[in-house]
Amino acid sequence: MSKPKKIIDNPTSAEMLKQLEAFDSLESLYKAFPFARKLFPKMEDAFNEFKNIKKQAEILKAPDQFNERFTDLGWIAYESMNTDVMQKAINIHDAEGKEAAEKFLADSYDEKTLKWGILRFNGNRDFRKRVRLAELAEEDYLAGRYHACIPLLLSLLDGLVNDVSKHVGFFAENVDLTAWDCIAAHESGLQTLASIFTKGRNKTNEEAISIPYRNGILHGRELAFDNKLVAAKCWAALFAVRDWAGALDDGKKEPKPKEEVTWKQLFKQISETNLMKKSIEEWKPRISEDIPYLPFEGDISSLPENTPEHAVADFLDHWCNKRFGLIADALLYFTDTPKGKKAGMARQDFGKHVPVSFKVLGVDDQAAAVTQVIAELCFEVDGQKKFKEVSVRVIYQDLENNPSVWSTPGGHWRIVQNSFSDIIYGLAL
Template sequence: MSKPKKIIDNPTSAELLRQFEAFESLEALYKDFPLARKLFHKMENASNEFLKIKKQAEILKVPDQFNERFASLGWIAYESMNMEVMQKAINIHDTEGKDAAEKILADSYDEETLKWGILRLNGNRDFKKRIRLTELAREDYLAGRHHACIPLLLSLLDGLVNDVSKHVGFFAVNVDITAWDCIAAHETGLQTLASILTKGRNKTNEAGISIPYRNGILHGRELAFDNKLVAAKCWAALFAARDWAGALDDGKKEPKPKEEVSWRQIFKQISETNLMKKSIEEWNPRISENIPYFPFEGNISSLPENTPEYAVAAFLDHWCNKRFGPIADALLYFTDTPKGKKACIARQDFGKHVPTSFKVLGVDDQAAAVTHVIAELRFKIDDQEKIKEVSVRAIYQDLENNASVRSMPGGQWRIVQNSFTGIIYAHSL
């Protein structure tokens, strides 16, 4: 019988671990043979950096540790799940028991977690269709109406998987919710969760339950399902399904051709990491009151280029003039989406409420790669002017769409769409 695969065996994690092992072998050679020290005279510094990276890489083990303890209870690890919450739950499970750990997990699905989780749903067309119902489920959940939100979430989960897979729903016997190199869609993840949630419940049960058994709940055999723990597990399953859908959008259903990484590339990455670290240490936030061109309105060409305020001002200028193609190009995306489709989505999202003008009031430099640009938007509603103030989150990315330091060349500022959630998704202003 073959040994069950683990999440850490996923190609991305496994390749990283293989490189660590190879590096350790090379380091041993360096220490034991004087000739090696001449060949690799910079090994000592690289070794110190590599050990730091390896220590941080212990986090790769957390999803497996989490699933080993919690999958049978109706929780699974997924990409967008808070890693600190996972680690804390594991520690509490091992020291205080599963009940205390499950309480920590359930409490983590609070208003803030749901807000960001639902915002991520907007990035997938099949999830976006169901945002209205998802928002209603959130209202019921936060109000403690678990009897209402649980059946709704189970229904949404089933339909979503059906649409994404174009085959069957989440609770079908022959459902396939796996994907290559994906935490949520690992065989110990959603696939295992589906088998637990679809267990038969053939007798009417008046006692409370802690797992959202779909058949018992929707067929009226479970009469005490309405509690926070069951509801939180439904949210977790929904967000995990979103990460699975994202993996499919990224082409991860089947393995990609293996790409060999040379030692030259590894040392180059370490060098770039050191440069990045130095740039972060040297970076200091600006004081908005000391920037002479705030508040700003007028021709955006008078703003300094490659600054977050310039990027946001250009974005707002495009919005005022209904240039949806450039709007789409400026946004931060979590998945690979064709350019034409991005423009259509931008038109749909930003075309309902269009400002007539804007003013940039100031900036809040929060990190070397992150700035919040405070802006004032003016709208014309029924011949009256209405003003909305927004805090627009801008993130500096390199050419590979990784967060970078603003002083590093070749990057660009991306606009986070949920900065405008209260405007673009509002029924009226």
């Protein structure tokens, strides 16, 4: 019987470890031949930096360590999981036991984690359709209404997997939740988690449970499922499914041809990661003195370019003037749909209620890549003016459409369409 593969054996992790081992050997050779120090004096600095890189690379072992401790409890590691949370949970488990570790994990699914997790839904068509329901589940979860959010999250899990796989749902016996070179979709990940969640619960149980047993909950046999631990595990599974769907979008269902990574590319990636980390750590929200031009109405060109408020004002101006092609271009929308079809979809969504004017009232910089822009829209209804206030979420993306720090060159702000749901999908204003 073959030994089960580990996540660290995934091609991305394995290749990085191979590169690090090669560099380790190079350092040994360098130290073994004193004349090399004279020929390449600056290499010493590179090896000092390498020690830090090698220490950071220990995090590659964390997903396996996490799954070994937590999969049977209903948690798995996944790409977008906070690595500090993952490592701390491992440490708490080993020092204080599984109950303390599970409490820490459940507490980590707070408002910030949920906001970022749901934000990533916009990058996939099937997830984007369910943002409204996910936000309702978020509202119930944060208010402690676990009896309401847990069944909803379980239904979202099932429907999403069905749509993404175009085969069966999360809880089907023959579901395939694996993907090549993906942490969430490793054989020790979602596939195992689904089998745990679908365990039979054939007797009515009044005792509290700690795992979201789907059959027992939805068939009314588990009568004390409504607790934070079960709810947090549902969120974790949902975000892991999002990473699995992302892997499929990236063509990772089957192995790709091997691509060699050069030292130059490796150091460039490390440099870019460190720069991004530094930018995030240094980021601070603006204060009122930084935006004296708000509230604003008038000529958009007078607003500072590449700001979230300028992006929103530009978008609203397009809406007022029915420029549906430009509206489609400005939306946070990842798809291979032709540009003309996107414009048609924007016309369908934004053409029903069109504002005649707008005013930008204020901003709330929530994160390095996220701002809420408060605006007031004016509509004409039966000859009367009607005003609607909206909170427009905008996301800063890099050239590859990944959320990025505002200061990153070449990026752009994108509008989250869900910000206007009450208007564009409402029967009346």
